[in-house]
Amino acid sequence: MIWTNPEPVADVSLDLHIQVPQKFAARFETQYVLLRDLIFERTSAVKDDVLIHVRTKAMEGGTSDKFAIIEAGGFYEVDGGEASVIPDEAFVGINTDPNDIPSKIDWGFVTTPQPALGGRKLDYTRGKTLGGSSARKYLVTSNSFEYTLSARKEVILSAGGFQSPQLLMVSGIGPSDTLKQYNISLIANLSGFGQNMWDSLILGPSYRVNVVTDLLISQNSEYAAPIAAQYINNQSGPLTYAAGYAACEKLPYRSTFRASTNASLAFFPSDWPELGYLPVDTYTGYPSQPSTSMLNDSFNCETIFTAHVAPLSRGNVTIKSTDTSDLPIINSNWLSRPADAEFAVAGFKRAR
Structure with missing residues (x-):
């Protein structure tokens, strides 16, 4: 948050204050930091925030200075590594261990415990990983400072499959019982809002094969080096x-x-497919843990994924508070219908 000091200051041309979270205040190791013509002066604390007084000396021959204050940090393409830019890495982070979520590129959306999975939770990866055009875990925030924006014309807001329902619910549109629970003023009572979520699991067997697959390339550096050179040259x-x-x-x-x-x-219509198949020339395990879940031997592997593309189980999305910074509650409800469980078994057998 930035605002100007209404009182004139004789020796400066610009006088600002910045309110930053307490955790960032440690970056100001000394009380005064001089950066070119900028002086950062740590002053007082307000609740969990710290006030930083910013002054800039008048430049000779000028009437004012302009500058931008940018929080220090890395670039997600660097911090997140190849997983932030390579489409094949879109599966990184999908597993049942919430502690194994790649926070540099993933928002950390986790389902509720799923009975069909023995009470396990599963991470939903969020965002595109295509050439660095966008990123997961990339957020523009006002550091909890609230303000009002106005528009002259219609504004369309979208926050993705999970947070769009959340955005509308905290705004007063959704099931009245849910909104009443959090003292949200009701604008429209839509009992089906956040319901009827369709999703299905992907599973399948892996086999050792007698042809070269990606598993050998990814695990055998002596084999991979000339192949990489062949491609580059x-x-x-x-x-x-x-x-x-x-x-x-x-x-x-x-x-x-x-x-x-x-x-x-x-x-479903008579021409609607029921199972989808995706052969992958590797052994997958947990995509986020390739070093520990891969088969550490010299064999090549092939996996045939199957997906039930005509699921009958329905999940839902709801809220846990009035704050959109709190992730929504996601219940995918996989295999809650017996028919879906039968198809999962049948699909696995078909791939096998």
Whole structure:
């Protein structure tokens, strides 16, 4: 927060105060810091914040100075490493250990404990990792300082699949019972708001194979070095192959399904696929822990992922407070319908 001092100061052309969080005040190791023509003077504390008095000396022949105050920090492309810019790294962070979330590139959206997963929680990765065009964990904030913005025309706000419902709920649009719980003034009672979330798990078997796969390239530096040189120098070799295969189908056999499962499939159109397949030439394990979850041997591996693309289980998103800085409560509700559990098993068998 920056504001001007209304009282004139004889020896300066600009006189500002800055309110910064207490945790950042330690960066001002001395009471006065002179940076070119700027003087930072640490003054008093207000609650959890510290007031920094900023003065700039009048430059000779000038009437005023202009400057920008930018908080020190790194660049996410550097701090986050290759995971911030390579699309293939979009899966980094997906696991059931909330303590293993790559905070440099991930917001840390975690589900509620899922009964179908033995009470485990799962991280939802957030953001695009395509050429550094955008980033996860990149936030512009006013350091908790509240202010009002006005607009002459319609403004459309979007905060993604999870936080768009949250944004509207804290604004008074959503289930009245939820809003009443947090003393939020009701604008529109929409009981279905934040409900009907569709999502499905991806799973599949991994096998050792007798052909060269990405697993060998990623784990054997002696093998990978000439391949990398071949690509850099001649744009040829295994690394030029960027294509992949994917397929969808309606499960051809279902005689073992319960009658209720077969009946539930009538919800979808007759040409709607039920299973999706994605072959990957590696052993995945936890994508965020490749060094510990990979098979540490000389074998090559292939994994065939399956996804149930006609799920019947429905999740929901709700709020835990009136503050949008608090992450929403996400209940994906995976495999809560018996039909989805049957398809998960059938898909695994089909891939196997």
